[in-house]
Amino acid sequence: MKTLEEAELCFPQLRNSSCRKTMRPYSVSMILYIILSCISLLTVILNLLVIISISHFKQLHTPTNLLLLSLAVSDCFVGLLVVFQILLLDGCWYFGELTCVLYYIFDYVITSASIGTMVLISIDRFVAICYPLHYLSKATQQRTKICVSLCWMCAALCHCLILKDNLKQPGRYSSCAGECVVVLHHVAGSVDLFLSFVGPVTVIVVLYVRVFVVAVSQARAMRSDVTAFTLQGSVNATVKKSELKAATTLGVVIVVFLICLCPYFCATLTGQDVLLNSSSMAFVICLFYFNSLLNPLIYGLFYPWFRKSIKLIITFQILRSGSCDAQIM
Template sequence: IDMTSRERAELCFPQLLNSSCRKTMRPHSVSMLIYIILSCISLFTVTLNLLVIISISHFKHLHSPTNLLLLSLAVSDCFVGLLVVFQILLLDGCWYFGDLMCVLYYIFDYVITSASIGTMVLISVDRYVAICYPLHYPSKVTLQRAKICVALCWICAALCHCLILKDNLKQLGTYNSCAGECVIVLHYVAGYVDLFLSFIGPVTVIIGLYVRVFVVAVSQARALRSDITAFTPQGSLNVAVKKSEMKAARTLGVVVVVFLICLCPYFCVTLTGQDVLLNSTSMAFVICLFYFNSLLNPLIYALFYPWFRKSIKLIITLQILRSDSCDAQIM
């Protein structure tokens, strides 16, 4: 009787003896540690990215094309923080939310990831134009165009992954080997198309643009040294503009590099098919690194952007509730 009760306790659905999946059995201390780490990542990711969203949405002085792209990235990062909640609920390896929610969860996950990577491409393009073609930047990169690009980025990500995963929506639970499992299957061609559109293509564009930005930035840094010797008002203005653009490029460069460091292991594992060979602990580390990137972005803003630190202070002290707070000088 004891063996039977123990076996039942190891099942996701004890009432389904013959068809239920088995739980992932870990020592209690390990489970608690994972629970605490994931809970902290989720809480801080959602909170910090909400601060970015509120800051850029509320303060008019922050309504710029570059900040709109940061807003899009913060929205996707905030959603990632909410998705971590599902990882917390799935610590024992059982899916309790039904087959429809399983597919919708994966679609949502794929859409958020693709939109995040797409936004990174837009950030790279924004910095490329700002550094390489500074005179054309104000006319080429407008707030309206940035809004259109962000909207297209999210719409394309949603449409693309709804099409790729449509068979899983039509045949709910077909690929599950037991009750309590959440498995989706991509068609062979669709999988490679998704990998190219979501990772290989965007990463190639991002690296290519930032290499170009780096080369131009180095040459501009040399030019700045000679400009500093000119004491004309126009010369001083040019130096100030160049320095602000260079600083923005450097900060967003850090965001892009951190993004690639956090995401590349996950996609490389997927690309090489090593996810089958890795043990559960290694795979958990790769996935946690993937999610951890969404927590790092607002911390980078806090480190490099004075306007973000100032806006956080105004939000926490509730000064944004004042009627004229949206016009506050943040920059």
């Protein structure tokens, strides 16, 4: 029978080098397990519905929806990563040092890909609202696929390079057995902070401020039946109400994303090195994860096509022949 001291260790057989478990009251632990399990399950299910909807129905194969598909894929992976957060509730990592590094690399790649997708969404709405006559020729499905692919590949390559020291010698920064930690040194952390946060967020804010200004002026023009002109004097097509609604919906997605994202990156500014297993980061990490659950809920609130596609999916009507050609929008 284990002694009390052995029960508090991650690896009782390694008494002199094992980390100690995070001890909580049983009721608190159960509540945390239930909440995180529900978040993980709902995040995966709801984002899978988005992925199936956009992938299956041909009418939804638009450049904007391809960007939403990329975001849903990253959000679905986030839901799966929450499972590891559940397993880490006792403060112990049981899956090996290399797996720990790969876990953090995967987490970083997903985060960067999500931010990159948000930048692409901002650019998409900027072109659609500010240059509507050129949107169809510039924002093609092929270009969108290339941009999304480059976004994911750059995110993977960048963070493999940033965390290469941790990959070469997994566990070099662990102080005891059962600890999962990777360290970004000052230069690498600064580069990552600029590429993953400062730069993208600046682009997003600038573009959406411009979109907001133009959308407001276009909405006023539609209400007063005034024809809008470009600076060059040529007639500019009035922005469709659907484009304005899409800009509003995606604006909500971006604002919620930034609210959930900013605390994490702001916390990284507090030290010279970015230590990722600090208990003080638990709340902001969970806040970022929770954002992945909110996105499909926002789609369900603002997009009728998403609600309709969910109905067809859960009733198994998508299994019928020719269901991919159904009128969703």
